[in-house]
Amino acid sequence: MKKKSLPLGKVYGLLEPGPVVLLTTARKGRANVMAMSWQTMLEFEPPLVGCVVSGRNFSFAALKATRECVINIPTVELAATVVGCGNCSGRDTDKFTRFGLTPQPAALVAPPLIAECYASLECRVVDTRMVNRYNFFVLEVVKAWIDPSCKDPQTIHHRGHGAFAVPGATIRLPSRMK
């Protein structure tokens, strides 16, 4: 997908609705990707995101050591790929090759964007104090990319055991909330 830069103040609108994301890391010249649903916004701008990357995930060591990652947001066309990424490990699998994902260079961090995802958020780890207890990393989004042609993204929202809710209608109500 052809992506353009997204103002950092608009990042919260991508993550608030709770999509499954694909987190990319890179270490020793090798990129990896994992599926993730345990993330939340922590601050609007600069955008801070908190996320759980378990010590059982191969990505944990790379994230802790390099302090960089990219949060990529897939749509429903990638649902089988997302489940596939969640069901194997970067320890013994090159997931980009196995699932036909296309790495694209990021602007500010080493891990790649995933071309097939409609949005990608380049992140740096800014706080690791909750890692020991909760595997909880605080990330700052330093650069955001979005495919402007994707108006109502069909993000996928995990309900457990491979069941995903996919957005149908979008409703719009007058609101003073950001």
Added chain:
Amino acid sequence: MKKKSLPLGKVYGLLEPGPVVLLTTARKGRANVMAMSWQTMLEFEPPLVGCVVSGRNFSFAALKATRECVINIPTVELAATVVGCGNCSGRDTDKFTRFGLTPQPAALVAPPLIAECYASLECRVVDTRMVNRYNFFVLEVVKAWIDPSCKDPQTIHHRGHGAFAVPGATIRLPSRMK
């Protein structure tokens, strides 16, 4: 809605997909409710949830002082109520009365369940170390309730400025993931 007890190990499936929730607190005999989207699972069982309750929210002081709350999950029928709750403050408004919400006694905590929500999670604050820096509370879900008749809940997922994605289809893929 008539709710039954839900095993705590199933709570993650309610919060992973990122629904807007209504957080109830109670202090000095008075209950309040706020709209919230910045939450994440932190652990499966016992279920731990991290959430941001801003110091600007009237609920902040109640949550910090009483260390109890209920996470109630509304469906699309309550969308206008959710926006209304987000656009006024418990400082000067009894939101239960204003929006016709029905408080129900919880089993283990003082704040009420909201009868009109299809699921309610009774919570205790178990960690406040991230409150000063991020307004981030760690909650343990101690009792969970769900309306068993609500099979594909039409939860609402905030995309910013009063726009909400509502689930359409549910897709199911074979997965070894929890």
